[in-house]
Amino acid sequence: MTLPPLTPDQMVKPRRFELRISLMFAALFLPVGIHLPYFPLWLEHVGFGAREIGVILAAPLFLRVVTTPVVTAFADRARDRANVLVAFVAASLLLSLGYFLPPTYTIVLGVSLVLAVFWTPHAPLTDSLALSGVRRFGSDYSRMRIWGSSSFLVANLAGGLILAATGPGAVPTIMAVGLATTLAVALLAPRLGRPRRASPLSAAELQQAAPSLLTPTFLYLVAGAGVINASHGLLYGFGSIYWKGLGIGETTIGMLWAWAVVAEVVMFAFFTRFFGHVSPLRLLIFAGFASMVRWAAFPLFWQAGLGTTGFFLAQSLHAVSTGLVLLGVQKMIAETVSEDRTGAAQGAAFFANGFAMASVMLASGPLYEMLGASGFYVMSGVAGMGVVLLLLARRAAAT
Structure with a gap:
């Protein structure tokens, strides 16, 4: 497949593109590095049994399989995918505050389902921005993406230290702080306009x-x-x-x-x-x-x-x-x-x-x-x- 030619705007490389994408990957994986290992501990802490925990963790996974391709296809048609990313990170931050409500099964499951719709696309949207830089400017994807893994590792370690001092009840707070950090960095994400071809999903x-x-x-x-x-x-x-x-x-x-x-x-x-x-x-x-x-x-x-x-x-x-x-x-x-x-x-x-x-x-x-x-x-x-x-x-x- 031959790609359409770059427009004059698309040929202009945003200032410090690689640094801004690297920071985006780092911020993206901070809340993920808390959610994956410690969210189940919080669910157990607030009184849910193994079956309820399994449903709360699994149901959003089924939903995101359907919704994420729709979101990424929508982002391809938007004026700029970075703006879609900012909107979805902001929505995720607001929705994550739902975990501060009384932790009933219905509320936690509902928050988790809706949150998955807006949180899961963060990674593929950031990937699409990074890959556009690879195609247009010759950026090195691995050198940018590695900061995501490094951030995930730091979140694992820091989260363990914090929870050792505070207990699992602090998990929603740490997640919200992580998403707030992601939002702050997303506002600095480079604007690249519309993609030249469809994004991976x-x-x-x-x-x-x-x-x-x-x-x-x-x-x-x-x-x-x-x-x-x-x-x-x-x-x-x-x-x-x-x-x-x-x-x-x-x-x-x-x-x-x-x-x-x-x-x-x-x-x-x-x-x-x-x-x-x-x-x-x-x-x-x-x-x-x-x-x-x-x-x-x-x-x-x-x-x-x-x-x-x-x-x-x-x-x-x-x-x-x-x-x-x-x-x-x-x-x-x-x-x-x-x-x-x-x-x-x-x-x-x-x-x-x-x-x-x-x-x-x-x-x-x-x-x-x-x-x-x-x-x-x-x-x-x-x-x-x-x-x-x-x-x-x-x-x-x-x-």
């Missing part, structure tokens, strides 16, 4: 490109990657609750989450050197087996007397079970999907990943309530289902 592009992507190999592959990623659902929903139940403090819990991010960043840094020559399908199959090992071993570390050292070992495998899956999917799209269908492929991968994660997260509440830490054995089986789908992709590719 454009619903219109996905519909147009569907016939050329609906091959068994592609569908099995993105589905398998999505299921492997979804095997993390029990960890995301109840990992912090499980660790706290063992007597592990919030500071150490923050370090455990941060260590997983460190492992993922290391994978990003050395991926090309060690895995650049490996086919995407083999990478994903390897990641699937590593995920099976991670979840099968997860409940055993404490029983074997390894304490938090064992959990740090398990979190090290995040580099493979998450980082390698993400990179493997992107490598597959880059090597096998034509440029004019890249956005549609990204949308399909987002849908597969989001739907699988939401399904597993929804089941994680009853699962944790019934089995506790033994539920991670089930997650090993979920990762195994992803491997089966990938093996079907390999067979389809060979025929």
Whole structure:
């Protein structure tokens, strides 16, 4: 696909573009770094059981699979995507204040659902601005995006220290402060005008490109990657609750989450050197087996007397079970999907990943309530289902 020529306005690089996008990524992941590990602790703190926690965490995931492509397609038609980003960050901040209302099940679930509609698009909208800079000005995406991972890590550690002093009741306050910081930085986001082509999650592009992507190999592959990623659902929903139940403090819990991010960043840094020559399908199959090992071993570390050292070992495998899956999917799209269908492929991968994660997260509440830490054995089986789908992709590719 040949891109339309740049207009004179589009050829003008905004002042300090890379710095402003880097700050945007850093601010974006501050509240995320609090929400992912500590929001379940707050839900438990205010009196919700495992089943209720599972629904509150899963329902927004189902909703965002539908709404995020619509939002990004709308942003493509707006005068400037940065203005849409500012509006959605401001709405997220206001909606997050709903967690200060009486924490009834109906209120918390309702706030979480509506908040997901406005919060989830922050990342793809920022990605679209960054990628426009890559295409127009030759900016380095990885050097800007790495500040998001670094910010997430800092939020994990700082959040653990704060909660160790204040308790889980402070989570809504920290989230609101994080979103307020994101809003302040979003006001400084560079204005680039309309994009030259649809953003990665454009619903219109996905519909147009569907016939050329609906091959068994592609569908099995993105589905398998999505299921492997979804095997993390029990960890995301109840990992912090499980660790706290063992007597592990919030500071150490923050370090455990941060260590997983460190492992993922290391994978990003050395991926090309060690895995650049490996086919995407083999990478994903390897990641699937590593995920099976991670979840099968997860409940055993404490029983074997390894304490938090064992959990740090398990979190090290995040580099493979998450980082390698993400990179493997992107490598597959880059090597096998034509440029004019890249956005549609990204949308399909987002849908597969989001739907699988939401399904597993929804089941994680009853699962944790019934089995506790033994539920991670089930997650090993979920990762195994992803491997089966990938093996079907390999067979389809060979025929």
